[in-house]
Amino acid sequence: MSTDQHAAADALRARRSAVIGPHSPLFYDQPLHVVSGQGVWLTSANGVDYLDAYNNVPHVGHCNPVVVRAIAEQAAKLNVHTRYLHEGVVEYGEMLLATFAPHLERVFFTNSGSEANELALRIARQHTGARGLLVTDFNYHGNTTSLAEMSTGLVVREPLGAHVRPLRIPDVLSDPRSQDVVLAEALREAADAIASLQAAGHGVSALLFDPLFTTEGLLHPPAGYVQGLAALVHGAGGLVIADEVQSGLGRSGSAFWGHELHDIQPDLVTMGKPLGNGHPLGGVVTTAALLEEFGSTNMYFNTFAGNPVSAAAGAAVLRETLGRELQAGAARLGEHARTALEELAAERPGVRAVRGTGLFFGLELVDDDGKASADRAKRVVEEMYRNGVLISRIGPKDNVLKIRPPMVFEQEHLHVLLDRLGASLDAVTEPEAVAR
Amino acid sequence: MSTDQHAAADALRARRSAVIGPHSPLFYDQPLHVVSGQGVWLTSANGVDYLDAYNNVPHVGHCNPVVVRAIAEQAAKLNVHTRYLHEGVVEYGEMLLATFAPHLERVFFTNSGSEANELALRIARQHTGARGLLVTDFNYHGNTTSLAEMSTGLVVREPLGAHVRPLRIPDVLSDPRSQDVVLAEALREAADAIASLQAAGHGVSALLFDPLFTTEGLLHPPAGYVQGLAALVHGAGGLVIADEVQSGLGRSGSAFWGHELHDIQPDLVTMGKPLGNGHPLGGVVTTAALLEEFGSTNMYFNTFAGNPVSAAAGAAVLRETLGRELQAGAARLGEHARTALEELAAERPGVRAVRGTGLFFGLELVDDDGKASADRAKRVVEEMYRNGVLISRIGPKDNVLKIRPPMVFEQEHLHVLLDRLGASLDAVTEPEAVAR
Numbered sequence: 021m022s023t024d025q026h027a028a029a030d031a032l033r034a035r036r037s038a039v040i041g042p043h044s045p046l047f048y049d050q051p052l053h054v055v056s057g058q059g060v061w062l063t064s065a066n067g068v069d070y071l072d073a074y075n076n077v078p079h080v081g082h083c084n085p086v087v088v089r090a091i092a093e094q095a096a097k098l099n100v101h102t103r104y105l106h107e108g109v110v111e112y113g114e115m116l117l118a119t120f121a122p123h124l125e126r127v128f129f130t131n132s133g134s135e136a137n138e139l140a141l142r143i144a145r146q147h148t149g150a151r152g153l154l155v156t157d158f159n160y161h162g163n164t165t166s167l168a169e170m171s172t173g174l175v176v177r178e179p180l181g182a183h184v185r186p187l188r189i190p191d192v193l194s195d196p197r198s199q200d201v202v203l204a205e206a207l208r209e210a211a212d213a214i215a216s217l218q219a220a221g222h223g224v225s226a227l228l229f230d231p232l233f234t235t236e237g238l239l240h241p242p243a244g245y246v247q248g249l250a251a252l253v254h255g256a257g258g259l260v261i262a263d264e265v266q267s268g269l270g271r272s273g274s275a276f277w278g279h280e281l282h283d284i285q286p287d288l289v290t291m292g293k294p295l296g297n298g299h300p301l302g303g304v305v306t307t308a309a310l311l312e313e314f315g316s317t318n319m320y321f322n323t324f325a326g327n328p329v330s331a332a333a334g335a336a337v338l339r340e341t342l343g344r345e346l347q348a349g350a351a352r353l354g355e356h357a358r359t360a361l362e363e364l365a366a367e368r369p370g371v372r373a374v375r376g377t378g379l380f381f382g383l384e385l386v387d388d389d390g391k392a393s394a395d396r397a398k399r400v401v402e403e404m405y406r407n408g409v410l411i412s413r414i415g416p417k418d419n420v421l422k423i424r425p426p427m428v429f430e431q432e433h434l435h436v437l438l439d440r441l442g443a444s445l446d447a448v449t450e451p452e453a454v455a456r
Numbered sequence: 457m458s459t460d461q462h463a464a465a466d467a468l469r470a471r472r473s474a475v476i477g478p479h480s481p482l483f484y485d486q487p488l489h490v491v492s493g494q495g496v497w498l499t500s501a502n503g504v505d506y507l508d509a510y511n512n513v514p515h516v517g518h519c520n521p522v523v524v525r526a527i528a529e530q531a532a533k534l535n536v537h538t539r540y541l542h543e544g545v546v547e548y549g550e551m552l553l554a555t556f557a558p559h560l561e562r563v564f565f566t567n568s569g570s571e572a573n574e575l576a577l578r579i580a581r582q583h584t585g586a587r588g589l590l591v592t593d594f595n596y597h598g599n600t601t602s603l604a605e606m607s608t609g610l611v612v613r614e615p616l617g618a619h620v621r622p623l624r625i626p627d628v629l630s631d632p633r634s635q636d637v638v639l640a641e642a643l644r645e646a647a648d649a650i651a652s653l654q655a656a657g658h659g660v661s662a663l664l665f666d667p668l669f670t671t672e673g674l675l676h677p678p679a680g681y682v683q684g685l686a687a688l689v690h691g692a693g694g695l696v697i698a699d700e701v702q703s704g705l706g707r708s709g710s711a712f713w714g715h716e717l718h719d720i721q722p723d724l725v726t727m728g729k730p731l732g733n734g735h736p737l738g739g740v741v742t743t744a745a746l747l748e749e750f751g752s753t754n755m756y757f758n759t760f761a762g763n764p765v766s767a768a769a770g771a772a773v774l775r776e777t778l779g780r781e782l783q784a785g786a787a788r789l790g791e792h793a794r795t796a797l798e799e800l801a802a803e804r805p806g807v808r809a810v811r812g813t814g815l816f817f818g819l820e821l822v823d824d825d826g827k828a829s830a831d832r833a834k835r836v837v838e839e840m841y842r843n844g845v846l847i848s849r850i851g852p853k854d855n856v857l858k859i860r861p862p863m864v865f866e867q868e869h870l871h872v873l874l875d876r877l878g879a880s881l882d883a884v885t886e887p888e889a890v891a892r
Contacts (some may be wrong), residue, residue, distance in 0.1 A: 053542070
């Protein structure tokens with residue numbers, strides 16, 4: 021960037037700070053001032069194209085023309101709440117439910133993943149008459165009071181609720197012991213957590229988890245862990261809530277919804293981020309019995325949710341995702357990428373593990389002593405940015421590179437990503453890079 | 457409607473029920489199957505145009521072309537979250553904040569009024585270290601757990617929180633005593649409620665209220681009541697939150713924001729419904745100090761909120777509202793309407809009072825014995841629907857007709873509304889109408 025461009029970005033940042041405050045998060049030391057997007061590319065105010073290997077919200081690509089047309093046409097025709105009959109919400113609901121296992125046959129629409137998780141918790145608490153919650157350690161599921169009180173993955177001022185038990189999620193990529201031992205230990209911990217909730221009188225209302233354990237650092241629990249955990253929760257009378265905000269819509273390659281990777285039957289599935297390709301849209305899918313119980317005893321209404329424009333956006337995303345077979349694409353490209361990333365990791369001691377599945381990758385970075393290195397991860401993210409590729413980082417130690425591109429990512433984009441990633445890792449781990 | 461049209465609507469209703477459930481609310485015994493909208497008109501599947509005298513979400517008119525174009529153009533150009541710098545959110549924030557008193561100089565964007573109220577409560581609880589809440593009796597502020605626990609205006613299964621005190625709102629239109637007496641009594645009750653929160657150890661975190669007391673039945677408290685209440689709350693260390701979801705953006709005619717009618721300085725203002733003309737958009741406006749306190753101690757992020765498309769929609773609504781001087785229009789037309797409604801009421805003993813302000817009217821209906829009549833109100837709403845005009849009803853006794861048209865309502869529409877309203881009231885209160 022030129023000095024002028026820096027000055028312009030600084031001026032915009034100062035105005036932004038005076039409006040939404042200095043704490044509203046921004047990526048990068050020198051934030052990206054973005055003006056347009058197309059497919060897997062974002063273009064900055066100074067005309068530089070950045071390869072987007074971070075954003076899952078534009079699931080079918082930035083400014084996907086099918087989605088844009090659907091929104092524009094419906095916005096010009098009608099946008100109202102669901103207290104009048106409208107075809108759009110019904111058709112979208114039918115399409116969406118057809119992607120789920122048969123027992124998940126009803127949907128509540130919302131405007132965000134936060135609203136979806138908030139509603140799922142209400143349903144679970146009312147159904148069980150209990151308040152106790154099992155979550156994963158270093159979780160983030162949204163920004164409401166109930167969700168803040170159970171989060172360990174984000175700075176919030178609310179103390180952790182007395183009714184919340186964050187579970188350590190076992191990870192076979194970092195635990196050298198046999199999977200059987202790891203599995204048994206983790207399930208024992210979960211059973212203890214349940215017993216502790218019961219002993220404290222909270223009972224168990226629900227387990228809420230992200231099937232890819234993303235914020236937790238893209239952990240890989242041993243086979244059978246999630247299934248065993250779900251069985252324990254059901255055995256204690258609780259409900260299982262799968263948060264598909266990051267794992268859904270074919271992202272994992274091997275399943276359309278993340279919870280299917282674990283071969284479990286959740287009672288509630290919550291959705292957000294990619295559902296409307298950026299249009300505010302979320303939802304809760306559940307059983308007919310749970311909808312009936314909640315719906316018949318609560319007047320639940322959500323003004324914007326399920327409106328014709330939101331439904332049109334959601335339907336277009338689903339049509340694109342299914343019609344272009346993006347799940348299969350994620351599986352295919354994900355496999356190529358994984359092989360290449362494993363090679364890249366094998367050559368570099370600074371990369372301890374390649375994590376994730378489908379079009380979702382985590383590279384776990386360590387320093388020369390083999391310790392988790394947030395500093396290196398930050399420097400790789402910044403170096404990638406300087407080299408025109410957008411990624412981020414996650415995990416309790418902030419040392420796992422988060423690579424989660426739009427699902428229309430292709431081989432040619434993967435080449436660019438891998439090329440820049442290798443170079444950025446080398447730049448950061450070479451001695452002279454330390455001084456940067 | 458023909459038999460075929462009835463059958464088609466019934467079939468759609470059955471499909472809807474199988475997707476979003478039979479409890480998702482619908483207006484009217486025979487719900488309106490809507491296909492398009494324009495200005496103040498909604499058109500049904502069988503080609504009938506309905507005058508919309510109910511919906512405040514399409515604030516600047518159904519499918520307002522300026523808003524539709526803003527959404528379509530921005531959706532085709534870029535839609536991302538706020539962790540990159542973007543002009544749109546800053547410009548919209550500046551425009552929006554310019555409509556508030558100087559002390560309200562920061563905004564958090566959200567996707568709905570529920571998210572806005574939820575966030576305002578988090579800010580208030582953290583600031584005060586207290587949980588106690590003053591609300592109005594028969595309130596509704598959204599669908600999250602925290603908001604359900606304080607609602608008395610909607611059927612929810614959550615019991616009223618022990619930390620919540622619903623206040624009876626005094627109403628000069630139904631209380632024959634002198635305003636001084638009414639005012640003193642109501643403020644004494646509020647002081648007692650505060651004392652009771654303090655005695656129970658909850659303290660006072662906030663007063664949350666709708667400046668027009670809409671759900672409560674469009675009550676008219678005596679002059680000085682809200683000011684006195686706000687002073688009591690501030691005196692007890694609590695914050696004042698004005699929920700502008702129904703009263704904002706010039707609706708009241710005499711003020712751009714509803715709280716200004718009461719000449720108070722709220723600490724937090726929450727917004728939703730009309731803000732994006734149907735595009736999911738809400739927000740919390742507050743002081744620099746409260747944003748700083750919350751923002752510096754919580755990592756608050758909301759994926760969809762403040763995205764370029766939402767900001768474009770919000771900015772277009774604001775431009776239309778200000779540029780077309782819709783507040784002045786609401787004042788002018790509201791005055792004509794009120795005169796006419798008073799005449800209409802004077803001739804009909806079934807109408808006890810004309811309520812509201814600006815383009816927001818409530819007609820309070822009673823039976824022949826002068827008792828609140830939900831039945832008559834329901835029948836008038838249905839009769840109006842048969843006569844091509846959409847209204848609804850509110851209040852703890854469900855007997856107040858709710859008339860709240862898009863702000864682009866004009867004299868010609870008012871004539872239609874008044875004509876149909878007179879006829880519908882007469883049809884319902886005439887003896888032969890009882891059999892309908």
